[in-house]
Amino acid sequence: GAGVSQSPRYKVAKRGQDVALRCDPISGHVSLFWYQQALGQGPEFLTYFQNEAQLDKSGLPSDRFFAERPEGSVSTLKIQRTQQEDSAVYLCASSPQREWGDTQYFGPGTRLTVL
Amino acid sequence: GENVEQHPSTLSVQEGDSAVIKCTYSDSASNYFPWYKQELGKRPQLIIDIRSNVGEKKDQRIAVTLNKTAKHFSLHITETQPEDSAVYFCAASITGKSTFGDGTTLTVKP
Numbered sequence: 129g130a131g132v133s134q135s136p137r138y139k140v141a142k143r144g145q146d147v148a149l150r151c152d153p154i155s156g157h158v159s160l161f162w163y164q165q166a167l168g169q170g171p172e173f174l175t176y177f178q179n180e181a182q183l184d185k186s187g188l189p190s191d192r193f194f195a196e197r198p199e200g201s202v203s204t205l206k207i208q209r210t211q212q213e214d215s216a217v218y219l220c221a222s223s224p225q226r227e228w229g230d231t232q233y234f235g236p237g238t239r240l241t242v243l
Numbered sequence: 244g245e246n247v248e249q250h251p252s253t254l255s256v257q258e259g260d261s262a263v264i265k266c267t268y269s270d271s272a273s274n275y276f277p278w279y280k281q282e283l284g285k286r287p288q289l290i291i292d293i294r295s296n297v298g299e300k301k302d303q304r305i306a307v308t309l310n311k312t313a314k315h316f317s318l319h320i321t322e323t324q325p326e327d328s329a330v331y332f333c334a335a336s337i338t339g340k341s342t343f344g345d346g347t348t349l350t351v352k353p
Binding site for chain 2: 161168169170171172173176184186219230231232233234235236237
């Protein structure tokens with residue numbers, strides 16, 4: 129079946145612009161995660177949804193970052209008033225709900241460049 | 244919060260040799276430990292994982308060991324091949340959140 133997809137794959141924004149990044153998880157997956165990956169680093173947790181509920185947003189770096197998953201499927205990560213330090217690859221992952229231990233399946237990422 | 248340290252940051256081996264990558268974690272509540280392989284410009288792909296009720300798991304040339312007491316886990320790749328060259332990430336997970344190491348760049352020389 130289809131894997132996790134993300135769009136756009138590449139986004140160039142001028143500093144101060146707002147951007148919206150989309151994630152389509154694997155059909156039926158309950159959990160959805162957003163990560164930020166800077167060049168040469170491991171993914172860093174941003175936020176986590178279980179169905180439409182945002183259960184953890186402790187990794188969002190500032191109030192300029194906002195994520196939603198209104199119908200428990202597609203998710204959007206929005207960044208307002210982008211700054212140069214927001215330049216990174218934004219990865220989305222989904223997982224089926226298990227009793228414990230979640231295998232996460234990653235999307236290809238959106239590379240955001242803020243000029 | 245959880246802190247994961249991964250070593251070494253770079254590893255170069257000759258084709259056919261073994262490679263070992265080690266990670267330590269700080270939160271004893273972490274109960275799931277996946278390993279990902281990421282090729283340049285590609286998404287992380289799960290290669291093996293282990294849950295906290297198991298001490299060792301093997302899948303062909305790849306094995307992972309977990310020591311809960313010491314809070315460390317390791318990835319072992321035997322009979323390395325040039326196509327194993329990539330960046331490898333470990334992670335420690337509590338349901339809902341994964342903390343990743345900084346990665347190991349593995350180069351397998353033919």
